[in-house]
Amino acid sequence: MANPAVATVALSTEEQSTATERDGHLTSERTDELLSAKQINDIVRTWAIVEGSRDLEDVGMKMFERLFAIAPQAVELFPKFANVPIDKLKYDDSYRGHAMSVMQAVQLAVSSVDDLDGLFSTLRDLGTVHTGLGIQDIHFLLVGQSLLWALGAAIGVKDFTPEVQEAWTKFYGIVTEKMKEGLHEANSVRYGDSHGL
Numbered sequence: 001m002a003n004p005a006v007a008t009v010a011l012s013t014e015e016q017s018t019a020t021e022r023d024g025h026l027t028s029e030r031t032d033e034l035l036s037a038k039q040i041n042d043i044v045r046t047w048a049i050v051e052g053s054r055d056l057e058d059v060g061m062k063m064f065e066r067l068f069a070i071a072p073q074a075v076e077l078f079p080k081f082a083n084v085p086i087d088k089l090k091y092d093d094s095y096r097g098h099a100m101s102v103m104q105a106v107q108l109a110v111s112s113v114d115d116l117d118g119l120f121s122t123l124r125d126l127g128t129v130h131t132g133l134g135i136q137d138i139h140f141l142l143v144g145q146s147l148l149w150a151l152g153a154a155i156g157v158k159d160f161t162p163e164v165q166e167a168w169t170k171f172y173g174i175v176t177e178k179m180k181e182g183l184h185e186a187n188s189v190r191y192g193d194s195h196g197l
Contacts, residue, residue, distance in 0.1 A: 034116065034174070035113065035116075035167065035170060035171060035174070038163075038167075039166075039167035039170060039171070040113050040114055040167075042163065042164045042167040042168075043110060043113050043164075043167050043168060043171055044110060044113060045159075046151070046155045046159055046160065046164055046168070047106075047107075047110045049154070049155050049156070049159055050151060050154045050155060051107075053154065054154045056100060056103040056104070056107070057096055057099055057100040057103065059103055059150050059151070059154050060098075060099030060100055060101075060102050060103040060150075061089075061090060061095070061096065061099040062149075062150040062153060062154075063099070063102065063143075063146045063147050063149070063150035064089070064095070064098075064099055064102075064146070065089075066145075066146040066149045066150060067142060067143060067146035068086055068089075070142065070145065070146065071142050072086070074139065074142060076134075077134060077135060077139065078095075078098065080094035080095075080098065081094045081095040081098070105126065106147070108122070109123075109171070109175050113171065116174060119175075119178075120178045123175055123178035123179050123182065124178050124179070124181050124182030124185075125182060126179050126182065127178065127179035127180055127181060127182025127183035127184075127186070135183065137180060140176045140179070140180060144169070144172045144173070144176065147172060148165060148168055148169060148172070151168060152165065
């Protein structure tokens with residue numbers, strides 16, 4: 001299991017400075033505001049680049065490769081392929097399928113980026129699905145860092161500007177806040193209020 005104190009070292013300085021404790025949960029201050037019209041446009045425009053230039057499964061696998069490079073113990077959170085050697089993961093159907101399902105979730109979120117309220121219950125439900133896996137708030141930050149890395153690689157340096165990265169970071173924060181709400185609520189029911197996340 002990932003040690004949150006150790007895992008935090010893998011976060012960028014900017015991510016560490018924006019992560020705060022609020023109500024006992026690690027959150028990002030960026031999620032308190034909705035996206036601007038320019039940020040929505042940047043997300044939709046650059047997602048089209050990802051869809052047009054790369055296989056989504058490949059982008060998902062790159063995201064997981066990055067995650068397991070910065071937090072190797074995170075593979076334990078994925079019981080379907082936790083026992084597969086890292087160098088053999090790309091050949092594992094469960095791994096490939098999960099990488100694709102994550103990218104499909106991103107695709108769904110992007111398709112609803114201009115109507116986030118309509119997406120929130122789906123995101124809470126998605127968080128609930130992750131109950132009982134040992135997922136903690138720090139893991140959302142590590143996945144976010146890995147997703148941004150994979151998106152940046154797929155989008156390319158020219159289009160993945162600091163403003164675009166900021167839009168994706170904020171969007172990911174909004175999405176994961178809703179997922180964490182579902183996860184925390186389900187864990188609270190399953191384990192009681194004393195189960196710390």
